[in-house]
Amino acid sequence: DIVITQDELSNPVTSGESVSISCRSSKSLLYKDGKTYLNWFLQRPGQSPQLLIYLMSTRASGVSDRFSGSGSGTDFTLEISRVKAEDVGVYYCQQLVEYPYTFGGGTKLEIK
Amino acid sequence: EVQLQQSGPELVKPGASMKISCKASGYSFTGYTMNWVKQSHGKNLEWIGLINPYNGGTSYNQKFKGKATLTVDKSSSTAYMELLSLTSEDSAVYYCARRHFDYWGQGTTLTVSS
Numbered sequence: 001d002i003v004i005t006q007d008e009l010s011n012p013v014t015s016g017e018s019v020s021i022s023c024r025s026s027k028s029l030l031y032k033d034g035k036t037y038l039n040w041f042l043q044r045p046g047q048s049p050q051l052l053i054y055l056m057s058t059r060a061s062g063v064s065d066r067f068s069g070s071g072s073g074t075d076f077t078l079e080i081s082r083v084k085a086e087d088v089g090v091y092y093c094q095q096l097v098e099y100p101y102t103f104g105g106g107t108k109l110e111i112k
Numbered sequence: 113e114v115q116l117q118q119s120g121p122e123l124v125k126p127g128a129s130m131k132i133s134c135k136a137s138g139y140s141f142t143g144y145t146m147n148w149v150k151q152s153h154g155k156n157l158e159w160i161g162l163i164n165p166y167n168g169g170t171s172y173n174q175k176f177k178g179k180a181t182l183t184v185d186k187s188s189s190t191a192y193m194e195l196l197s198l199t200s201e202d203s204a205v206y207y208c209a210r211r212h213f214d215y216w217g218q219g220t221t222l223t224v225s226s
Contacts, residue, residue, distance in 0.1 A: 060214060103159070106156075
């Protein structure tokens with residue numbers, strides 16, 4: 001199975017600052033169609049996960065442009081600019097290039 | 113508006129089986145596969161498998177073969193996941209999520225305890 005690794009954030013973030021969340025895959029998520037099959041989700045406390053980014057860099061419908069995704073075949077970054085209190089929660093990345101789909105362990109975002 | 117409405121929380125005894133439902137509305141049910149996801153300890157997410165409501169075809173995570181069985185009822189636009197031979201390790205929140213994980217149900221909490 002593809003292993004997805006996420007780091008913890010070292011410190012809480014101040015509102016208005018920017019933050020980067022990293023995600024690494026044990027195998028390239030670049031498929032032969034030229035697309036990279038990586039999703040990013042936010043799970044707010046007590047809620048279901050919400051899709052933020054799909055195909056590594058495409059924002060899902062209704063998602064703020066403060067969220068952006070980038071990366072290569074195995075290393076990925078979710079950037080959140082001008083962090084707000086509503087961004088608090090756990091961020092997950094997920095690969096969909098092959099079965100079984102697998103998720104990272106999550107990165108918790110806290111606001112000072 | 114797309115909605116996935118899951119059945120309510122369950123408390124079941126070890127060794128029993130149970131079935132979770134996920135009723136879809138607001139889109140063509142047979143046009144999108146349905147995924148099932150397990151979240152244990154409030155954090156770890158695991159993909160259980162998916163079903164194609166159009167033809168009933170399934171793909172399972174090897175880890176959940178023999179544990180989960182996915183079915184659908186097209187007449188009611190409802191997907192089901194049956195969990196077998198339950199143990200405490202199956203205590204978790206279970207979600208259904210549409211094909212690209214763009215819509216999720218609210219989650220069903222399963223507690224396995226005697």
